[in-house]
Amino acid sequence: MCDLNEILKPILLHGHERAITQIKYNREGDLIFSAAKDNQPNVWYSLNGERLGSFKGHNGAVWCIDVNWDTTKVLTGSADNSCKLWDCETGKNLNTLDVKNAVRTCGFSYSGNLIMYSTDKTMGHPCEIHIFDVGDPGQMKSGEPCMIIPVAGPKITSAIWGPYEEYIIAGLESGEICHFDTKTGEKLNAVKEHSKQINDLQLSLDFSMLMSASKDTTAKLYDTTTLKHMKTYKTERPVNSAALSPLQEHVVLGGGQEAMEVTTTSTRVGKFDARFYHLIFEEEFGRVKGHFGPINSLAFHPDGKSYSSGGEDGYVRVHYFDPEYFDFRFEF
């Protein structure tokens, strides 16, 4: 196992006052978008960690953030019962979609023409997926989605667009992962490999593989279309996020003891390290320490030469890999 800590000197992005909830790179990887439990999502230069600007307007914790493929628009979902669309360059709020309860997940489709978000099941309102056509000003103004998919049973805790806008992949509180057809709203496909809630879903660069992170202390790899389970990566702590390297056959897992469950005995029991595993062999080969709270979100730079982590401690850490990382090979 190599101690990646010695090698990497991270850039610390300190602009949030509270726990980071989600981070994302844009397609080129020059910008990092971060959402946190404070009300202001930020955008940063990934190269040097300088903050480019903030998106001001939410009145509650921001649970999710996404950017479209040409980095013109940004979408955020918040606990203030709204989902907001922003102009990326100016930071201007373009539309506010008011919902009946908190927005847990949101995302742009491949073309960027469609957006979706999912809502929490609270205060008598059901969990629903809403889909809008960004190009239709009527929809965006009235807040009337072009598609509503009601989700019965356990609520959605993580959701992303499937490849080519055909379906939405949702991870549920029960640990189940399923596809929802965007045209019919039908539940197409479902697997339950995890025993506890899904905290994060991410796709490989070519959309063929799906990575899930679960509270049951494991992350798993699936075939995206069939949802066939392929690999399992085991830890001892709830996994909050897991990302696939676009360059190497590596995955990175982040998580840690939940803040409310951290015992009073010692800070060491939390295990807030980012852990690197071999994609195929499922073997752990490196760890990166640094956060002093659980890692909530992880993202690889699209070129695979750096990655970022956002933690409960409010920091985003941008790590550039050292040459030794690229030299490291598993024998086989």
Place this chain on the structure above:
Amino acid sequence: MAADKGERESRRQKRSESSVDGQSKYGDEEPDFSDPEDFIDDVTDDELLGDLLKTKPKDTDSIDNVIIVDNIPVVGPERLPKLQNVVKKIYEKFGKIVNEFYPTADDDKTKGYLFIEYSNPQSAVDAVKSTNGYKLDKSHTFAVNLFSDYDKFENVKDDWEPPQPKPYKDLGNLRYWLQDPDCFDNYSVIYEGGEKTAIFQNTVHLSSVREPSLVEERARWTETYVRWSPQGTYLATLHQKGIALWGGPNFDQIMRFSHPGVQLIDFSPCERFMITFSPVPVKSEEPQSIVIFDIRTGQRKRGFNCEAQATWPIFKWSHDGKFFARLAPDTLSVYETNTFRLLDNKSLKIDGIRDFSWSPSDNYLAYWVPEENDIPARVTIISMPGRNEMCVRNLFNVADCRMHWQKNGDFLCVKVDRYSKAKKSEDTGQWKYSGIYYNFELFRIREKQIPVDKVECKENVLAFAWEPNGNKFAFIHGENPRISVSFYIVRPQGKVDSLKVFERRTANHLFWSPTGQFIVLAGLRNMNGVLEFIDTADMTVMNQTEHFMATDVEWDPTGRYVITGVSWWGHKVDNGYWLWSFQGRLLQKQQLDRFCQLLWRPRPPSLLASEEIKEIKKNLKKYSQRFEAQDRLRQSTVSTELLEKRRQLMLDFERYRQNKEDEFNDMKDRRIALRDGVDTDELDNLPDDEYDEEVVEFLLKVEEIILDEE
């Protein structure tokens, strides 16, 4: 109302009239009581005076009250009164004796039996129960029966058959696990908060993934915990209704023992008997709190009551399982397992006895009594069953004593807590000691007349442990954070020398390897699981490490491996166990959800004679070469296995990827269409002319230089 009154008046009048009539009718004439001629008496005596008839004496009445005592000494008339006295003393306890009869032969000697009549049948039953088999002396063991049973025994039917012996049930080879060619040891694990119990084989050197191999796993195998018998033959599981023993290659049920509410269990070292304790009161004539079972027959051998608060094990076994003993106020009761009665029918009377302990190798027993009225406290070693005092040691200013036998029974260490001042508390009447210091009194059991050495320690002693199979001992002393660990050696025929003091250590437990020489100093629980592996041959620290929040340390029975565990019973997160080599090299980490308890399966004592063991030790080089070669071979197979496994995984994955890449390429047009004709598959394949030159300024540093005002 008025009508009522009138009626009453008239009635009164009528009554007075009739009385006047009666007088006039019978006054002068005797009435005739005899029945008429044709009267038939249809009332039985029973109906008339049944209650009276019941008390009518019967011929057989006293039969139930009478017992026959056989095997009494045959004595002449001159010694008869003495015998009568002795017998009376024994039998008076059970009730009032109405009558006793000693039949005599022609020469006036007793015939060797007697009859005793009690005032009620219950006394007779009690007397039979308690004194049948009573040993009066070496040659006279009473055989006691109810007189009413006499007929039964005399008139045995001709066709009576002796009960058939139970067919022998072949349980298979209960020691099969010892025949493992690689001598891998087994251990039991309880996890998922007690839901699951599994037996693993420690195959850390075999498998490519360095995992133990599962032997058996069962859900809800036990309701509380499990325990191995001392030689590893049986696995005991505890249940609400009693105890089950499992063994053999498939862990079949060997025997079941009913004891409702059983909580604690202990085996005799020979694995023949099992003692169980249940706090659940059961209405029964026989004592039910503590029960001793015969493991092979499943028979209940004896029950005891548990009157006083005591620490388990209440009964302590001698090393060969011949005797077991328990403490009572001022008495030490030693029982033997032939009869399950008190050894020589009486307890040892030892005023003030506080604690005792059997030697692990001989039938010696050590006990201590505190000081009382200017008589010093003393530690005594006696041999059993003769009760001969082998050694007595007087001690002064003793607050407490703790006895530690070395595993081979070569040495006994009595840790004596001594005081400089003692004060009796006026409220509670208890002694309060101050200025406590510690002595280790070291008894050399194997040397002539048992010489005793003394080692003093001024500091608080936290733990003490003998080296098994050796002559060293270690103890932890001091106050946190100034804790030291001292090692001493007891030289044969020589002095007791200090070997080494390790200062400023984080340790609260000592774990010697079962074969000696190696020791693990552990700071468990509140000391966060700090571990230190020491070779005491040259006092080198082999490794200093930790298993964070470890609650348990368990050596395997051969002394090759150590397991440290974080039990869910002690700590709620990171439950699991780690396997170390005896040098402190971490071999394996095993995280298990709500892991509770891990126990190595013990091994029976070696069948090799001590000469044979010596022979092996002499030729160790020869053997170690062979084993090293084996290890090397194994190591290389491990790496080839692992590589082979990885290669296979890689192949499978590549096959999967091949299809996916083709699929991806097929969808290229669709991707371009969705993104307004832009190909975004590569990061930097935008046509050159689409690049906009842009100057981005980064603020690198802010520097403030204060210039002179001039």
